Amino acid sequence: MSAARTIGIVVFPGSNCDRDVRWALEGCLGLSTRFLWHEESDLAGLDAVVIPGGFSYGDYLRCGAIARFAPVLEVVRAFADAGGPVLGICNGFQVLTEMGLLPGALTRNARLHFLCEPSSLTVHPGRSEWLQGYGEGDSIVLPIAHGEGRYQCDPDQLASLEANGQVVLRYAANPNGSVGDVAGLSNPAGNVLGLMPHPERACDPCTGGIDGRRLLASLLG
Amino acid sequence: MLDPAGEAxxxxxxxxxxxGVRRxxxxxxxxxxxxxxxxxxxxxxxxxxxDRLLANPVIEDWTLEMIEASGEQSA
Known part of the structure; x- marks a missing residue:
């Protein structure tokens, strides 16, 4: 057996799910983690990178807009381009779209409310490295907690995403007005995943369901 | 583009x-x-x-209005 894999967890000023992700990966799955402060630029020794939820830089200007220029994300972009696994959860998904690693944008929920509730989802794993633990069409429940989760892109873009099998997670009952019921997107290669729901909050039985565990368990290799 | 805050x-x-507020x-x-x-x-x-920072062209349009300051005058 090789040594335990080590996962980088990006921390911006205003991130608030970084410790939840650490607990899910270390406490629930036995992986090693390393926090990556936003000014860092060394990813040596990391097997994957997670951009957690929260309010990076206070969500000033737009969610993820300032984070996109953080030094750590320059190396995360190179890591992703080289095929490294990158996961963006909630604010992390917003950051991935602002960076252009995933297309489209996340905007204010259709009915304006901040939503904090369990959400039923359908999984379409396709090529996503992160979702190979699930079967096509699996129904799972993950918590959502966001005010800006309404996925938007133009109709041609959506048609292309669907034709490429990049819409890998869909809401069963669309809570926020996202086009195509998009809850999570993969890049074409399958190594980058962005999703609004929180798999890290569905790993430890003491907080409820564990439907997110198989997603993060993909990191066990 | 849906503008829920505008609609509310x-x-x-x-x-x-x-x-009579149509939009x-x-x-x-x-x-x-x-x-x-x-x-x-x-x-x-x-x-x-x-284009690169202040607005996200995927979801936002922008226009620019320039007001030239006179070099001699102070505000």
Whole structure:
């Protein structure tokens, strides 16, 4: 057996799910983690990178807009381009779209409310490295907690995403007005995943369901 | 592009008794003071900022209004 894999967890000023992700990966799955402060630029020794939820830089200007220029994300972009696994959860998904690693944008929920509730989802794993633990069409429940989760892109873009099998997670009952019921997107290669729901909050039985565990368990290799 | 905050505000305008508001969109205005050699340079700098940082062209449109400050006058 090789040594335990080590996962980088990006921390911006205003991130608030970084410790939840650490607990899910270390406490629930036995992986090693390393926090990556936003000014860092060394990813040596990391097997994957997670951009957690929260309010990076206070969500000033737009969610993820300032984070996109953080030094750590320059190396995360190179890591992703080289095929490294990158996961963006909630604010992390917003950051991935602002960076252009995933297309489209996340905007204010259709009915304006901040939503904090369990959400039923359908999984379409396709090529996503992160979702190979699930079967096509699996129904799972993950918590959502966001005010800006309404996925938007133009109709041609959506048609292309669907034709490429990049819409890998869909809401069963669309809570926020996202086009195509998009809850999570993969890049074409399958190594980058962005999703609004929180798999890290569905790993430890003491907080409820564990439907997110198989997603993060993909990191066990 | 759906603007839920604009729609909610439009509904409130009707409740205030102001009918006939057909469209209400909410955006943001950003004021910049830029020092540049000339207006063309200033414009190209602000256009870069608008396109890459201040607005996300996927979901936002932007327009630019330039007001040239007189070099001799102080504000």
């Amino acid at each position: 505000t439009r509904a409130a305008a009707a409740r205030l008794g102001v009918d 209400l969109r909410i955006g943001k205005a950003i004021e910049l003071e830029v020092e540049a050699a000339d207006a063309a340079t200033a414009r190209s700098q602000i256009e870069l900022l608008s």
